[in-house]
Amino acid sequence: MGSMPSTKFQVIQTVPVAKGTPEYEAQIQSVLDEFAAKVPKEFYIPQSVVDNPPKNVTAVPRESGILSEQELEITEKYDAVSLAEAIAAKKLTAVAVATAFAKRAIIAHQLTCCLTEWFMDEAIERAKSLDEYLERTGKTVGPLHGVPISVKEHMPLAGHYAASGFFDVRNKSKTDCQMMAILRNAGAVFYCKTIQPQGIMHLESVSSYGRVLNPYNINLSAGGSTGGEAALIAMRGSILGIGTDIGGSVRGPAGFCGIYGYKATSYMLPQKDFLPDGFAAELNVICSTGPMCLTMRDMDLFCKVLLDAKPHLADPKLIPIPWTGLNGLTAPSPLKIGFYMNDGAIVPQPPVARALEWARAQLEKSPNFKVTTFEPYGAARAIKNIRKAYWPDGRQAVEKHLAKTGEPMFSLTDWVLKDATQDEIPASAVLQQRLERDRFRCEFAEHWTSQDVDVVIGPLFVGPACEHDTAFHWNYTAFWNYVDYPGVVFPTPVKAEKKGVESYASETPLSKECEHVRELWQKGDFEGAPINLQIVARKYHDNELFAALAAIKDVLQLP
Template structure:
């Protein structure tokens, strides 16, 4: 088996489970040629920041470095369409870079370059024969989260007992395949797909900017791969922050749509009990605003609501969406009343406020008052596990898989020997809807169009400390769309930044804990993202607002 960087071991299970896990790892590495192995000396003594290794290791040609580093999906699709690059050359470049990224971050669960190259060859032949592209993603490599079915490949629901090979594409994958996308990898996710850190039996995903930090979860494999430029466009899902958390940790874009706006048919075989009260969303993870727009426009152009009656058929206008007034009303939430974000996040929010205030004809900036966050978090933690955690324990018992520490953490408020039952689930739904009604009245009273806020309590957190989901899960509970986007900031060296005087007041026990984690942690190099949120089903207006904010906030 090839060596790979490991900074903190994943807990072990029963001997039978460890044998099963090893057989899966052996199968993975059997398909990787030794010519693409990184030196063992590098693996054993990696730099803290591994983002430059792919470029400097000598395994990629200058052309492959150019392809993977200097293009977003829009530009790459154009370069392939105009025959600057062949789809085969592009698929080869991203396949190689992805396996390099995996050795440094454990971001993958499957790697299938031969299939990607064969599909790319078909696309090149079609373009040569017809002079036309198959669709807007002709030849663009697309990375896919583990649980989403791709024909002929494995998917799993966050437990090894659910791992199986699929015989057909899920709905979203089929749309992207028809649009010309090339599939070449599947990416790592956490146990139960319900952590804000992607630590799973097959490996702990490391943050490329500081391997002692988490890449986030549950779409953390995608985020790390994108940060390593082993992908330029990936698919995520989000029920508590699973797109926005990892995107923020890794300094990229991530969009969580309003529920039932983008297709998710067959994403989760057998369903997910949490969705009795908190609906999952999906969306892109990428490097530019226009790539997010391309992702959504490609899906909506396929009229997915005609195949999936769950979907709301709202047409997509994206970044061209007109706004209701010349001046955009932007609320800024500096803290949620329960946890004050760590210093780099406050710094970025203050910068954003200053930037927007410099354009008084375009933006009206006002501070947003927090709204009953502690109540929401108590409600949502129970709503995620209406069975008291019994299904999780059953999955683990089937194979002897160990319950990981963050699984224990997320279950603790809901853990019970009995299901909530019909009455319990109904009570959760009534509480949710009453909260949503109260919150929309609060939003209206603040008189804003969009809200700028943190994406997490800090920059990327240290491993096994992704405890507090407040700044992402809030928006899942009320079902508002949100985008996280990169800022020019990164966390400095340990001791360089501290809480300002106006944020010294400790708001809660959780706030105290977050401050303690900041004081003892080393977050050097962690990217700093912020989050922009819009009203429910105002996804188009959210993108219109982002386009307007683009210049002031220096968005790529």
């Protein structure tokens, strides 16, 4: 780029984050200083970029001069499947791959604030041992031999810090959680951990570490709660990461950043020890997990590796459904696809409507699909119920975490707690929430049957990636958590236009929330934000969902 590197390690931020007590801020600064001390100066991005960053930072890693031609090729030309094949065939070494992704990850962090930890040296040591094993035996350790995987902050990884969204519970993990152990045994190389929001309950990843920026427009959110992963993968500082999703935390950020994200049905994929102290919301809304990546087949590989390890033998909560994925079941012909253009409560912003119309038009051209309109059902009721169900332990539980260290309450934390009672609710009230949830699920299952569809395609959010601190309305993701249906978000060629170019087809909002979303559209500048759509199937029809993805892949020209 023809500019001198920074003289100190700096991370670009566009909107400041709330500050806590002086004692708390000193602790946070100490953590950030410890991080910065591990980064070699030759990996610092040019000072000119720090001082005047472009709105879209995706080209900076290539232009920065920090990565070699081979490192650019490794990070830009491969997905996890082809990388595993290249390493197994000795076309690439695990060391070269770990080095390339670790370097690109630290560049991505300076541009988007996506990491909580970065441990390149450890990754290279692990990669060396894998290369030596392959040289000595002629065999790989497993199907992920040498594949770098990024990890969300709260997931325990031996020797690294984990926290469930609050600084007072940040601790170094002694052992891997179940999923990390499976991935490590399969040959994965871990090299960084990624930022999540305070309390892990925002659709924006903002915490005292900083605010994750959207690579396509740094004035927009990268989503949450797995926003660090999404930004890192969009920057190709990772090709395979892991998210959790109890209200949209895989699908929201994946969609905001234009990558794939899969939320499995609950108890499909292993989450043992993800949150050692548990999460009260799971009394009625079960968290799920899933991969975030750049290609459909990488989602498939990730799930196959996990389920081939038979995790249900160690965690009886898991339901042992064999994985058939993309290459197992054959989708019905014609595949019956229901499109829902809005949920009856909020009409999505214009670029989302444009992406839906594009996808529908492509699928309607093919005799392999029967495309109909899926009538929305009970969205406002479901969202009201789920917002209450998230906080049976009351607002005080969060306030106690913050009070212990002097951590500030972020505005979006306050927003998600809006429907929480101050104190913990009694078991009888939790039971009433359960009964209402199950009534709704049965009613919705009947509604789905009446619509006569195999899968549904619709929005994943009320608009493109939102402006910072405005991720208010989770309707299009949280609804599917409430009924516990699996969903995948996939990229489209549609991007948001310059401000003022697009407008709503109808002038009449459906609700006060819908009116609010229109106001946010009028105020915001979403230029360049990618638009993803969401495809969902019935509960535990995860294999059928992937069969449907395989069926629509070529028609929609999906990677």
